[in-house]
Structure formats: structure tokens, C-alpha cells
Amino acid sequence: MRDFQDNHAAHADKTLIKRLLKYLKPYRGKFIGAFFMMFVTIFTNLVLPLATGWSIDYMTKTDVTNDQKMLALAVATLIGLVILMISVVVGFFQQRILQEIGQDVTHVMRKEVFEHIENLSIGQINLLPVGKLVTRATNDPGNISDMFTNTIVNLLRNVLMMIVIAVVLLVLNWQMALLTFLTLPLILLASSIFRKYSRTAYRNVRTNISELNGYLSENLSGMKITQIFNQEEKKVQNFKLLNDKLMKSYYREINTFGIYRPIIWMISMIATILTVYFGVTTVIDGALSVGLFISFYIYVGQFFEPIQQISEQFNALQNGFSSAEKIFDVLDTKPDIIDDVDAIELKKFDGQIEFKNVWFSYIEGEWILKDVSFKVNPNETVAFVGATGSGKTTILQLIVRNYDIQKGQILIDGIDIKTIKRSSLRKFVGQMLQDVFLFSGTIRDNITLGDPDITDEDIKRASNYVGLDYILNKLPEGLDHVVKERGNNFSSGERQLISFARAVVYNPSLMILDEATANIDSETETIIQESLNKMMNISTMLIVAHRLSTIQHSDRIIVMSKGEIVESGKHQELLKQNGLYYNLYQLQYDKKEGETHV
Numbered sequence: 059m060r061d062f063q064d065n066h067a068a069h070a071d072k073t074l075i076k077r078l079l080k081y082l083k084p085y086r087g088k089f090i091g092a093f094f095m096m097f098v099t100i101f102t103n104l105v106l107p108l109a110t111g112w113s114i115d116y117m118t119k120t121d122v123t124n125d126q127k128m129l130a131l132a133v134a135t136l137i138g139l140v141i142l143m144i145s146v147v148v149g150f151f152q153q154r155i156l157q158e159i160g161q162d163v164t165h166v167m168r169k170e171v172f173e174h175i176e177n178l179s180i181g182q183i184n185l186l187p188v189g190k191l192v193t194r195a196t197n198d199p200g201n202i203s204d205m206f207t208n209t210i211v212n213l214l215r216n217v218l219m220m221i222v223i224a225v226v227l228l229v230l231n232w233q234m235a236l237l238t239f240l241t242l243p244l245i246l247l248a249s250s251i252f253r254k255y256s257r258t259a260y261r262n263v264r265t266n267i268s269e270l271n272g273y274l275s276e277n278l279s280g281m282k283i284t285q286i287f288n289q290e291e292k293k294v295q296n297f298k299l300l301n302d303k304l305m306k307s308y309y310r311e312i313n314t315f316g317i318y319r320p321i322i323w324m325i326s327m328i329a330t331i332l333t334v335y336f337g338v339t340t341v342i343d344g345a346l347s348v349g350l351f352i353s354f355y356i357y358v359g360q361f362f363e364p365i366q367q368i369s370e371q372f373n374a375l376q377n378g379f380s381s382a383e384k385i386f387d388v389l390d391t392k393p394d395i396i397d398d399v400d401a402i403e404l405k406k407f408d409g410q411i412e413f414k415n416v417w418f419s420y421i422e423g424e425w426i427l428k429d430v431s432f433k434v435n436p437n438e439t440v441a442f443v444g445a446t447g448s449g450k451t452t453i454l455q456l457i458v459r460n461y462d463i464q465k466g467q468i469l470i471d472g473i474d475i476k477t478i479k480r481s482s483l484r485k486f487v488g489q490m491l492q493d494v495f496l497f498s499g500t501i502r503d504n505i506t507l508g509d510p511d512i513t514d515e516d517i518k519r520a521s522n523y524v525g526l527d528y529i530l531n532k533l534p535e536g537l538d539h540v541v542k543e544r545g546n547n548f549s550s551g552e553r554q555l556i557s558f559a560r561a562v563v564y565n566p567s568l569m570i571l572d573e574a575t576a577n578i579d580s581e582t583e584t585i586i587q588e589s590l591n592k593m594m595n596i597s598t599m600l601i602v603a604h605r606l607s608t609i610q611h612s613d614r615i616i617v618m619s620k621g622e623i624v625e626s627g628k629h630q631e632l633l634k635q636n637g638l639y640y641n642l643y644q645l646q647y648d649k650k651e652g653e654t655h656v
């Protein structure tokens with residue numbers, strides 16, 4: 059799968075534009091309206107210099123009385139004001155419509171990106187840097203919105219303005235117009251050099267923003283570790299390096315624009331000086347009136363403005379395209395685990411699980427599970443033990459189909475897991491993992507996860523069941539007690555109990571516990587253990603625990619080593635076998651003994 063790098067092969071522009079246009083389809087009418095308004099503003103911009111010229115010529119006429127001149131001035135000023143008003147009002151509505159379209163499209167894109175990410179498999183999500191995903195869902199749709207609202211319309215407006223003004227200049231005085239155009243090759247050369255540099259500058263800025271976002275989000279999540287290991291200074295240094303890199307890339311961008319704009323201004327000034335020089339001589343020769351010369355002069359100023367903007371807007375367009383490319387990269391990443399079209403809805407689940415010669419690898423060729431077979435009967439409690447990395451957690455992940463296996467078969471109540479709708483299977487499974495994640499909100503939100511069908515009664519029952527009621531009773535707001543981001547205002551034991559309540563509130567047919575009691579104090583562990591004992595015989599339970607004392611009473615213990623099942627049986631049976639389990643047990647037992655002797 060792609061890692062959504064910033065410098066990947068470009069999509070064909072045509073395909074990109076076609077795809078982008080689809081987002082504009084619902085706003086076709088509004089967009090056409092905005093274009094029409096754009097023509098109105100172009101017209102108002104063009105008519106004023108000409109009107110100024112005509113007015114000046116009229117004022118300098120000798121065969122017109124002063125009263126007539128005053129009247130004409132008043133009428134011309136009034137018409138000018140009306141045109142200006144029209145331009146302002148139309149411009150306002152045009153901007154409003156475009157901004158609305160831009161925000162709507164951004165809104166839709168953000169939603170699409172988020173929904174798509176939510177549907178990716180855990181394996182795919184693990185490969186994605188969070189910071190980059192955040193950029194994909196925030197900055198990139200913003201760039202596209204900017205492209206729709208500002209760039210495209212203004213680019214078109216400027217191209218049209220330039221063409222129309224060129225025609226007007228030619229009509230007013232073609233010799234002077236050609237003189238003005240003499241500087242165009244210089245501008246084109248400067249613009250093409252600018253485009254090359256500014257594109258690189260833009261790209262660097264974007265890459266560095268994305269990198270900084272990635273670093274920031276990772277470090278905020280890992281802040282505790284940073285502080286525990288006194289790494290703050292190092293992290294600050296690293297951040298400083300990235301921050302400096304971003305600032306420098308911004309500087310380079312600013313410099314590129316800073317050089318380009320004065321160059322264009324200088325060229326336009328040369329053209330203006332030439333125009334003034336030859337214009338004045340033409341006026342002296344009587345080939346051009348003063349009024350029309352002034353109109354010409356204003357038009358020359360207006361002619362160079364869009365030229366400068368076009369290059370800049372062309373870059374903004376590239377910026378928008380590049381953001382679109384990145385968003386489409388995310389959207390085009392097909393979820394690697396999807397339900398078959400004819401996948402069945404699991405209506406009930408007795409809790410029977412069977413692995414039949416299962417082979418699985420995260421990375422091609424590196425087998426993590428090798429020919430694993432076992433069967434768990436309804437209401438049985440089975441524990442998996444073994445050395446670190448032997449594949450215990452992997453087995454649990456496969457049961458909820460976080461990954462697909464390469465060989466063999468996993469049966470859920472006798473049905474192949476691949477033929478079952480994942481959501482229907484997960485409805486019957488309660489999971490309690492070592493790393494509990496709590497969302498910001500309230501305790502209630504964290505137990506129901508927004509499911510309106512879960513009543514307060516259900517929550518209370520679940521809380522009593524897992525021993526959370528003891529904590530809830532101490533909190534004045536009870537279930538409404540606020541949970542801060544990631545549950546930082548709770549102890550790990552409390553977080554574990556909330557997650558336990560979250561798991562049992564659905565009355566799961568299968569309860570999965572992966573090192574769920576590893577990080578908690580013995581008092582909370584006892585509470586959880588008691589609840590688990592109650593749950594045994596009413597649901598199937600799969601437990602991974604390093605502390606063997608917690609799984610001794612399981613119906614069966616499966617011992618794993620390097621992706622294979624090496625032993626299986628009850629605690630006493632396994633001890634008698636004098637194998638790996640016996641060794642693991644001895645290790646823990648000796649350690650305990652050692653501790654008591656200290």
C-alpha cells in the first residue's frame with residue numbers, strides 16, 4: 059500500500075480535473091452565475107478608464123459652454139458611481155457564492171476522507187502516519203476550496219482581462235499598443251523561471267508542514283514517555299529543526315515571490331514610461347487626444363496586473379491539484395478487508411471458534427502463525443501463553459478479522475469468517491486490551507460509544523457487573539463525569555474498568571482479554587477477576603496474560619512458541635508435562651520466591 063508520500067507520480071491533470079469537476083456538479087448553476095458576475099465586473103473595470111478619457115476630452119473642448127461641461131461632469135460622475143456600485147455589489151455576491159461553494163466542497167471532501175480512513179483495516183491504518191492523515195483531512199481540502207473559490211475564477215478573469223485590454227489598446231492606438239507588447243517576451247521569460255522556482259518552493263512548504271504535523275501528533279501522543287525518559291530537550295531540538303526547515307522553506311517561497319513581483323513591476327514600469335513618452339509625442343502630433351491617452355495609460359497599468367497574477371495563480375492551481383492528488387490517493391486506497399457482496403449477517407453467535415491449519419504473516423514470507431489449529435467451544439475459557447512475539451495477540455486479532463489469513467480457515471460457529479459481515483461479528487465480541495483508549499466526552503459516552511439503544515439501566519448493570527459502580531458512586535456527576543482526552547484524568551485501573559463496562563454492556567458472546575490486567579493494581583485486578591469469573595460459563599472467553607496466576611483456572615491453556623502451538627491442556631496437566639509451560643511457570647514462581655526473599 060502507498061505511504062501517501064508527498065512526491066509521488068502525478069495523476070494525469072485531465073483525470074484530476076474531471077474528478078474535481080464532479081464535486082462542483084451540484085453547484086453547476088451557482089458556478090455559472092458566478093462566472094456571469096465575473097463578466098459584469100470585467101466590464102465595469104474596463105468601462106471606467108474609457109469614460110474618464112472621454113470626459114477629459116469633453117472638458118477640454120472649446121465649443122462647449124462651462125455650464126454644459128459642469129452638467130456633463132455631474133452626469134459622468136453619477137454614471138461612474140453607479141458603475142462602481144454595480145461592480146462592488148456584483149463582486150460581493152460573486153465572492154459569497156464562490157466561498158459558499160468552496161466551503162461546501164471542503165466539507166464534503168473532509169467527510170469523504172474521514173469516512174474512508176475509518177473503513178481502512180487496522181493493518182492499513184498502522185502504516186499511515188497520523189500527522190499526514192490530519193493534513194489530508196484539513197489542509198488539503200482547504201487548498202482545493204481555495205482553488206475553486208479564488209484561483210480558477212480569478213485566473214480566468216485575469217486571462218480574459220488581459221485579452222480584452224490588449225484588444226482595447228490595439229483599437230485605441232495600435233502602434234503604441236505594439237510598443238507596450240514589446241516587453242511581453244521579458245515577462246513570459248520571468249514568469250516561466252518564476253513558475254519553476256515557486257513550484258519547488260510550494261512543494262517544499264507542503265512537505266515540511268506535513269512532516270511537522272506528523273512529528274507533532276506523534277510527540278503529543280508519546281509525551282509521557284518523553285517526560286519519563288527526560289527526552290524533552292532532545293524532542294524540542296528535533297522540533298526546532300523541523301520548525302526551522304519549515305520557516306526556511308516559507309522564506310524561500312516569500313523570496314521567490316519577492317523577486318518576481320518587483321521584476322514584473324519594473325518591466326511594467328518600463329512599458330509605462332515608453333507609453334508615456336510615445337503617447338505624449340503622439341498627442342503633440344495630434345494623432346491622439348489627451349483623454350484617450352489617459353485611458354490608454356490606465357489600461358496599460360491594468361494590462362500588467364493580471365499578467366503578474368496569472369503566474370501566481372497558476373502556481374496556486376498546481377497547489378490545489380497537488381492537494382487533490384493526495385486526497386485522491388487516500389480515497390483510492392481500497393480497504394484491504396472488505397465484506398463479500400454476499401456476506402452473511404451473523405444473527406447469533408454461540409461462541410464457538412475454530413482455527414484450521416491457519417498460516418498468517420503481516421509481511422509476505424515472514425510467517426507469524428504456522429499451521430495453527432485449535433477449537434474453542436461455547437462458554438469455554440481458553441488462555442494463550444508463550445514468549446513475547448509468539449503470536450498470541452495475532453490470534454485474537456484474526457478472530458475479529460482485523461487481518462485476513464493467507465492459508466487455512468477460521469470458523470465462527472462453523473461458518474467461514476470471510477463469509478460473515480465484519481460488523482455483525484464484532485457486535486458479539488467484547489474486547490478488553492492492555493492499552494485502553496478513552497474518547498473525550500463523558501463516562502456514559504465512553505461506555506455507549508454513542509449507541510442510543512443502550513439505556514442508563516444497561517450501563518448501570520454493566521457497571522455493577524464489572525465493579526465500576528464503586529468508582530461511579532464516588533463521582534458527583536456519576537456517568538456524566540467528564541473524560542478528558544485519552545482519559546488522562548483517570549488511573550489506568552479506572553480506565554480499564556470503564557473499558558470493561560464498555561465491553562460487557564453489549565452482553566458479548568465472546569470476551570477477548572489481551573493483557574487486560576497487566577498494568578493495574580492488585581485491588582482492581584481482583585475486581586476484574588471476580589467479574590471474569592462471573593462471566594465464565596455465560597460467554598466464551600479468550601485470554602492472553604503473561605501473569606500465569608491469572609489464567610490458571612482456565613478450561614484450557616494453549617502454549618505458543620514462535621507461531622506454533624506447542625502444548626495445550628489444563629494448568630495441572632501442563633505442569634505435569636514438564637515442558638514450556640512448566641518452564642514459564644517455574645520462571646515466574648522463582649521470581650516471586652526471589653522477591654519474597656529480598
Ligand SMILES: Nc1ncnc2c1ncn2[C@@H]1O[C@H](COP(=O)(O)OP(=O)(O)OP(=O)(O)O)[C@@H](O)[C@H]1O
Pocket residue numbers: 181184420421426444445446447448449450451452453
Ligand atoms: N502490525 C504488525 N506488522 C508487522 N509485524 C507485526 C505486527 N504486529 C505484530 N507483528 C509481529 O508479529 C509477531 C507476533 O506478535 P504478537 O503481538 O502476536 O505477539 P504476542 O505473542 O502477543 O507478544 P506479546 O506477548 O509481547 O504481546 C511479533 O514478531 C511482532 O513483531
